[in-house]
Amino acid sequence: MSTAITHTAILTGRSLRGIWRMPVFLVMNLVQPIMWLLLFGQLFKSVVDIPGFGAGGNYLEFLTPGVVMMMALFASAWAGTTYIQDMDRGVMDRFLTSPTNRGALMVSSLLYQGMTTVVQTLMVIGIAWLTGARFHGGVSGLLLLLLAAVLLTAVFGALSNAVALLLRQQQALIGISQLLTLPLMFLSSAIMNTKLSPQWVQNVAAYNPFEWSVIVGRQALSAAPDWASIWWHLGLLAALALVMTWVATRAFRAYQRST
Amino acid sequence: MGSTIIESGSDTALAAVDLHKSYGGGRGRPPVKALDGLGFTAATGSVFALLGPNGAGKSTTVKILATLSRADSGTATVAGIDVQRHPERVRRAIGFVAQRPVTDPMDTGRENLVLAGRLQGMGARDAKARAGELLDRFALTDAARRLVRGYSGGMARKLDVAMGLMHRPQVLFLDEPTTGLDPQARAEMWAEIERMARDERMTILLTTHYLEEADKLAARLAIVDHGRIVAGGSPEELKNELHGDSVVIELDTAAARPAAAVTETVVRAQEALARLGTLRDIVMDDDVLRARADNGARALPHVLAALETAGVGVVSAAVARPSLDDVYLRHTGHTFASAQAGQAVAERAGDLAEVAR
Structure with a gap:
């Protein structure tokens, strides 16, 4: 167990050194969410006027937690790229022929992704605040939003890593992540209140882990959070993150079987 | 072993x-x-x-x-x-x-x-x-x-x-x-x-x-x-283990234009050398003949004379102490360089098949 923790720490350190040397990636990944925030924010400004939308009349405030989760979803769906780079070199093979803990390889990747999600979320919230959005959840609300974003990152980061280990090709990874992320995003309340969508969308969204994170984030930032819903959906996200991490760690065996 | x-x-x-x-x-x-x-x-x-x-x-x-x-x-x-x-x-x-x-x-x-x-x-x-x-x-x-x-x-x-x-x-x-x-x-x-x-x-x-x-x-x-x-x-x-020197002779097949004539030249060369009997393990690699001899330097003049009698031209002839390449040739039946080239082609085909999948 202590080996697993040591290995997780030094492998996470390796990833952090990388981003420290190339902080431009951190900023590059922010371009998209800022565009969503500003463009969607303007484009759909008046949807809040539709009867039954709610959200207290400010679409930017409604949209911000959705954009945070979209950012976390899209970034984590790419997480496997790092594995593919390591596989294209002999780095992955070196790890796997050494006593490097497999769980640590997976968890360190997710930890690193989670940390970048936290930094980027804070930046998006800051920009939303500068453009006039006001949040009422306080520090605890912000922490819950961050927790939901990190758990979402773990779920899809683990999935992306597993796909990378099984398919080993950048193109395949891109294809699958695109196939997955867009429907997940639109079958949710990230940019539109699903109460105004057809019933089937609401039904599907209830099983969408991305939607769970949006619910937690939006409730946590609201003035009167629905605590039962927050804890329930956080619990679902945490359970799924654990399962996905475990499954993805198993994918190392499949990688070695087919090597 | x-x-x-x-x-x-x-x-x-x-x-x-x-x-x-x-x-x-x-x-x-x-x-x-x-x-x-x-x-x-x-x-x-x-x-x-x-x-x-x-x-x-x-x-x-x-x-x-x-x-x-x-x-x-x-x-x-x-x-x-x-x-x-x-x-x-x-x-x-x-x-x-x-x-x-x-x-x-x-x-x-x-x-x-x-x-x-x-x-x-x-x-x-x-x-x-x-x-x-x-x-x-x-x-x-x-x-x-x-x-x-x-x-x-x-x-x-x-x-x-x-x-x-x-x-x-x-x-x-x-x-x-x-x-x-x-x-x-x-x-x-x-x-x-x-x-x-x-x-x-x-x-x-x-x-x-x-x-x-x-x-x-x-x-x-x-x-x-x-x-x-x-x-x-x-x-x-x-x-x-190879016992002896390697002898490499490049035959002159340029004069014999049709493919059949090239084959005929090679066959004639092999028959002539078989009659002579001083060379062993004769292998043809296109128009290059590789073989072994107990004493390459002493064998070479006789080999060249035999080829000339048979009417086969020679572009070059060389005698060398055995190398690993000769060992390779002996055990696999092809030279290392040709195996390398052949495998490269096969591998590229394999890569393509993998991409297609």
Whole structure:
């Protein structure tokens, strides 16, 4: 167990050194969410006027937690790229022929992704605040939003890593992540209140882990959070993150079987 | 040496017995046989080379021994440990330097080494000290604080080897350590490998498709062809087995234009030499005739005279002491260069098939 923790720490350190040397990636990944925030924010400004939308009349405030989760979803769906780079070199093979803990390889990747999600979320919230959005959840609300974003990152980061280990090709990874992320995003309340969508969308969204994170984030930032819903959906996200991490760690065996 | 003769005991660092491995062909194509009953043993504290063209099965063998891949059948032990039963124990005993670079280009040389050491269970201080020692040894101290992506090919490869040495493994796997290096970097790497084998008293399994490399570095070597060992022994033993010099004669077939006439020239040459009887193991490779003679220098004038009598022109003729290439030719029926070219084509076809999948 202590080996697993040591290995997780030094492998996470390796990833952090990388981003420290190339902080431009951190900023590059922010371009998209800022565009969503500003463009969607303007484009759909008046949807809040539709009867039954709610959200207290400010679409930017409604949209911000959705954009945070979209950012976390899209970034984590790419997480496997790092594995593919390591596989294209002999780095992955070196790890796997050494006593490097497999769980640590997976968890360190997710930890690193989670940390970048936290930094980027804070930046998006800051920009939303500068453009006039006001949040009422306080520090605890912000922490819950961050927790939901990190758990979402773990779920899809683990999935992306597993796909990378099984398919080993950048193109395949891109294809699958695109196939997955867009429907997940639109079958949710990230940019539109699903109460105004057809019933089937609401039904599907209830099983969408991305939607769970949006619910937690939006409730946590609201003035009167629905605590039962927050804890329930956080619990679902945490359970799924654990399962996905475990499954993805198993994918190392499949990688070695087919090597 | 037979391909499956095993001498076990504490002085055996590596033993592979009857290894088979196929990769799925996919979509109705038959599976590709990478290993077809490969077996060998390597003594502790020596350099053992697997020599063969690309695609012969060298890398697959190394991957199985280094616990990266599993054989379909057969057994293997590394430092006396069964690779299938106790892969985690094997991993503590080995260093693995893959064909591709094993370093992170976005870390410095020193950071790469320390990380590798820590993952092998070394403490932070030990790992730093050992990294400094290896950087010194490989003349990389000046580059220690630079990112690896800025290293030259030779420097990066030296760092790769240093990565495998961090935890002082009992067995070091070097999969084509000098492929892609320029001649000077290759010579430096050879000197390092020789020194390592001497100083660290470890077993090194080296794969190479350079005959010269195996000849220079390996105490013993095995020639791999189509997933099997076709010959094994020390480079000297293998050459001596050939008994005599190699004779290479390039026939003049340019005058004989139609293909049938070329064949006829070759047949005439072979018949003439068969009558003469001084040459053995005659092999034709296009219009180049390779053969062996007890005393090449004495045989050559008679050979040339016989060819002239038969009306076969000669472009060039050469006599040489036997080389590993001759050993290779003798055991596989083709020259190393032609195997290399043929395998490259087959491999490219394989790659395309993989992409298509």
